[in-house]
Amino acid sequence: MQVEPYLFFDGRCEEAIEFYRKVLGAEVTMLMRFRESPDPPPPGTLPAGSEDKVMHANLRFGDTAVMVSDGRCTGQPGFQGFALTVGLPDVAEVERVFGALADGGQVQMPLEKTFWSPRFGMLSDRFGVAWMVMAVTEE
Structure with missing residues (x-):
């Protein structure tokens, strides 16, 4: 079994990826934007202009994998209850x-x-x- 964190950056995922690459040497092993999805999101679930946002990415920090996304870009970011x-x-x-x-x-x-x-x-x-x-x- 493997448990890996999945972080949602509410529209700032690409900025976060670049920051973690610079600071921690994170390696992007996979990145898919919403417009690249074989199954587009249902109408109305993403704000207009979110097509180029990160739907899913995998980052590698040494031996650790962390998954990241822009999420649904709802304007309600929040990371609570973990570090x-x-x-x-x-x-x-x-x-x-x-x-x-x-x-x-x-x-x-x-x-x-x-x-x-x-x-x-x-x-x-x-x-x-x-x-x-x-x-x-x-x-």
Whole structure:
């Protein structure tokens, strides 16, 4: 069994993909736009002009797969009740990634030493996705 997150960006998916490619080295392994669907959405389910929005994409972050979409572009984005966790091999990389994810976002817990990690912090990025960033080994 495999459980993978599926994130809906309400019209900002392409921007999010580029951001995660730049910050985390995400690899796009598949991307389909609404206009490319073999079964078009029922009339009235997508706002006009959404044809080029991302219907579905797969991202690979190292060994982890995350699925993303623009969703139905309803104007009601929201990410609540979860956080994505990224473990990195050293404190310098943690500080780089945390700073990049925090740019335009909101820090809930600044980076600090904890009993389980030499550096750990929590934030929501510019898209509202919650992240926990930590060093997984002592330097």
